Amino acid sequence: MSPNTQEGIVDRELRSPSYLQNGTTIRSWLLTTDHKRIGILYAMSITFFFFLGGIAATLIRLELISPTGLFLTNDEYNRAFTLHGIVMVWFFLVPSIPTTLGNFLLPMMIGAKDVAFPRLNLMSWYLFIAGGLLTVLALIAGGVDTGWTFYTPFSTLYSNSHVLLAAMGVFVVGFSSIATGVNFIATVHLLRAKGMTWMRLPLFGWAMYTTSLVMVLATPVLAMSLLLVVAERAFGLPIFDPRSGGDPLLFQHLFWFYSHPAVYIMVLPAFGVVSEIITCEARRRIFGYQFMVYAMVVIAVIGFMVWGHHMFVSGQSAFASLVFSFLSFVIAVPSAIKVFNWTGTLYRGQIRFSAPMLYALGFIGLFTIGGLTGLFLASIPIDVDLTDTYFVVAHFHYIMVGGSVSAFFGGLHFWWPKITGRMYSERLAQFAAISMFFGFNFTFFPQFIMGWMGMPRRYHLYAPEFQPWHVMSSMGAVVLAFGYAWPVFYLGWSLFKGQRAPDNPWDATGLEWQTRSPPPKENFDRTPVVTDGPYKYHPQDSTPHEVEQAQAPQVP
Amino acid sequence: MSSDIIIHEPFETAARQKVAVPFGVWSFLATECLFFGGIFLFYAYARWHGGEAFSAGAKETDIWFGSANTFILMTSSLTMAIAERATKEGLVRLARWMLWATIGFGLAFLVVKGFEYRKDISEHLIPGPHFKLEQGPAAQFWAFYWTVTVTHAIHLTIGLGVVGRLLWIDRRGDLAPHATTAEGTALYWHLVDIVWVILYPLLYLVGRP
Amino acid sequence: MTPEQRRHLIYAPLRIWLGLCILLGLTATYAYLPHVPIKPIISLLIAAAKGALIVLFFMQLRKAEAIVRLAALVGVIWASFLFLFSFADFLTR
Known part of the structure; x- marks a missing residue:
């Protein structure tokens, strides 16, 4: 990509202030329609929820050290893992990359001044906060004990906890997702800079586009299933109640029609982030750009047709299980294409093991393990054995935490200089990335083993033979918690004391790097014009290695 | 013909901006399609599974209220369509009158719905301990009836709000440059109408003699 | 208002509205006819036709x-x- 910024250097004195200096009052932040500031608002909010969910995880891991439980009652334990699930899924993982990095970077990557509907963008943040407040209120009122899945008839007829408040919280935050999705889709369709054709779009842009597609088409069904739960629970209307001929599986169908694609809402953005980091840090064009794009589109579409693999033991028909199982295998193909292509990108590259790259490489490994164990669970005979065991818990944590959260941290580091205008300490960041990788495996690999041995999920009292694995897992969680908390300190330090960042510290090709750090409110001093595809790290037909050799002084 | 649209911040050209609003609103309507799709799936399941007993519940709805409301809402769609076209043509006076008519029909719908609810309640058609019919598929029909009509009424009320907003823009005196806003509003209003058009046979025509 | 505008603004939508009213009458009548087949399908088809009229003409998806x-x-x-x-x-x- 070569935006024509060469025409003339804008005089330093005449330049407009950066987006951070453009109004410094609280009011200028709370009423902003600047996509970059809204990204920052979101980042602060999801950080809060990440630590809230993290506290619940800490309670769970502490409790599980002893087979007889340490300090929680059955009821408190149920509430702890429900809180962990609800907060982490809807208030951290789903919004994490799209609303922070996506909001900040998507318009810049396509050469636009803002998203298509800036006021809608701000509204989505307020909806997020409103939904978050309702959920926090449910927590303060005493919590919820249904698990994050709100399964009926327990949630509607029997649970004595604050299901309504939590369901309303999730309902509201769903509309914040929809607003973001609609906004991003319109942005990518309508605001690409001159010359930015679809096949020149950076993969992060494609990731945001496909993610938004899933958000817009899946979230409303979640909203309706929660509305039906509210109708049955609050007003006694017989909807899923089997005594009136209702079918609890209908709820599961509706719920998983959203919640399985939601996994792709969490992981597609990670694909985008990792593609950007790996190309830059390996100084390599992406291997098979078009297939990377098609893979994401196929995942976004087929992702809607596999939800029944969550219901193999629920009493769904054998035929439906067969279809869902088959399609779940099918969707592994584009995921595998992506993993192979990232690996292919590394081949003959000049790899810098910087902190973002360590996170990205960690992502590939953890995502591969998560994906392959997903194939175990997609095959019905194995799933029947492993349903509701720790094997499932480990599997989805490998995808959602090992995968998405690694990518989120990688992206956060990669674009930190652009967002804040400051550099962070490379050494400390590498240390954080490595401790996160080890802490994660230490925490969750034992869960595969004990799940395979038969340890059921959602129990806090268990047979003593599982204790070594649980203790190992809890100790790993300490390292993992350090890996998550540590960046708060050095990134916080960098905010105030860090070295000023140059415009393009990593020597990357994306449009977002061709403007100032931090960018001005309008993103670009000059509207960019795109003349080439992304990731032009070396000439089309030679590797950077060959280029270097050609330029090296000839030794006789 | 007034084509002097105000160009907002992220857009460079009026042409792009003109597409943005219908495209954004239609994307949102796709969302609505899946939102109501969820509750229609409940209906389809209950009707397929409940059979005759489900239709027996449907016999208790009042076709007069339902048909009157269908007519009212279709007419409101007509006035909304005229209002939107008039705004585009810069015929502000006509647009204003038609927007008021739309609000009037919308309110009329809610009033009729209110009378219908009163009748339903007096006949004990709310599933629960005093339910007129047997618990079972008939109760499921009425669970659907209450959930979907209330959801629809909430949509309609939001619709009244956005149409009211157009009138407020008109009070400020710049309705004509807000033709795309009018277009978005009209799209939403028509969707609320379509949902009702589909609900009409599902609620009122099932199990007629 | 020019005659052309009148046609575009008033008569065209009015025609669609008339079509909707006829379809409404049709579907209500059909539901009450004794001994006619596939009532649910007919009523849903008519609803779909009404929806199509609204989508294509009122909502101008056609253009x-x-x-x-x-x-x-x-x-x-x-x-x-x-x-x-x-x-x-x-x-x-």
Whole structure:
């Protein structure tokens, strides 16, 4: 990509202030329609929820050290893992990359001044906060004990906890997702800079586009299933109640029609982030750009047709299980294409093991393990054995935490200089990335083993033979918690004391790097014009290695 | 013909901006399609599974209220369509009158719905301990009836709000440059109408003699 | 108002509205006719026809840009996934 910024250097004195200096009052932040500031608002909010969910995880891991439980009652334990699930899924993982990095970077990557509907963008943040407040209120009122899945008839007829408040919280935050999705889709369709054709779009842009597609088409069904739960629970209307001929599986169908694609809402953005980091840090064009794009589109579409693999033991028909199982295998193909292509990108590259790259490489490994164990669970005979065991818990944590959260941290580091205008300490960041990788495996690999041995999920009292694995897992969680908390300190330090960042510290090709750090409110001093595809790290037909050799002084 | 649209911040050209609003609103309507799709799936399941007993519940709805409301809402769609076209043509006076008519029909719908609810309640058609019919598929029909009509009424009320907003823009005196806003509003209003058009046979025509 | 505007603004929508009213009368009458077949299907087909009139003419999808049509279509297609796969379960239990 070569935006024509060469025409003339804008005089330093005449330049407009950066987006951070453009109004410094609280009011200028709370009423902003600047996509970059809204990204920052979101980042602060999801950080809060990440630590809230993290506290619940800490309670769970502490409790599980002893087979007889340490300090929680059955009821408190149920509430702890429900809180962990609800907060982490809807208030951290789903919004994490799209609303922070996506909001900040998507318009810049396509050469636009803002998203298509800036006021809608701000509204989505307020909806997020409103939904978050309702959920926090449910927590303060005493919590919820249904698990994050709100399964009926327990949630509607029997649970004595604050299901309504939590369901309303999730309902509201769903509309914040929809607003973001609609906004991003319109942005990518309508605001690409001159010359930015679809096949020149950076993969992060494609990731945001496909993610938004899933958000817009899946979230409303979640909203309706929660509305039906509210109708049955609050007003006694017989909807899923089997005594009136209702079918609890209908709820599961509706719920998983959203919640399985939601996994792709969490992981597609990670694909985008990792593609950007790996190309830059390996100084390599992406291997098979078009297939990377098609893979994401196929995942976004087929992702809607596999939800029944969550219901193999629920009493769904054998035929439906067969279809869902088959399609779940099918969707592994584009995921595998992506993993192979990232690996292919590394081949003959000049790899810098910087902190973002360590996170990205960690992502590939953890995502591969998560994906392959997903194939175990997609095959019905194995799933029947492993349903509701720790094997499932480990599997989805490998995808959602090992995968998405690694990518989120990688992206956060990669674009930190652009967002804040400051550099962070490379050494400390590498240390954080490595401790996160080890802490994660230490925490969750034992869960595969004990799940395979038969340890059921959602129990806090268990047979003593599982204790070594649980203790190992809890100790790993300490390292993992350090890996998550540590960046708060050095990134916080960098905010105030860090070295000023140059415009393009990593020597990357994306449009977002061709403007100032931090960018001005309008993103670009000059509207960019795109003349080439992304990731032009070396000439089309030679590797950077060959280029270097050609330029090296000839030794006789 | 007034084509002097105000160009907002992220857009460079009026042409792009003109597409943005219908495209954004239609994307949102796709969302609505899946939102109501969820509750229609409940209906389809209950009707397929409940059979005759489900239709027996449907016999208790009042076709007069339902048909009157269908007519009212279709007419409101007509006035909304005229209002939107008039705004585009810069015929502000006509647009204003038609927007008021739309609000009037919308309110009329809610009033009729209110009378219908009163009748339903007096006949004990709310599933629960005093339910007129047997618990079972008939109760499921009425669970659907209450959930979907209330959801629809909430949509309609939001619709009244956005149409009211157009009138407020008109009070400020710049309705004509807000033709795309009018277009978005009209799209939403028509969707609320379509949902009702589909609900009409599902609620009122099932199990007629 | 020019005659051309009158045609475009008043008469065209009025014709669609008239069509909607006729369809409403038709569907209500058909529901009450004794001994006629496939009542549910007819009533749903008429509802779909009314919906199509509103979408194509009132909402002007007929004249809309390709991407707008695409957005409109996608909602229906995805809702069909929901029905298709859920009933793949219900019908084969």
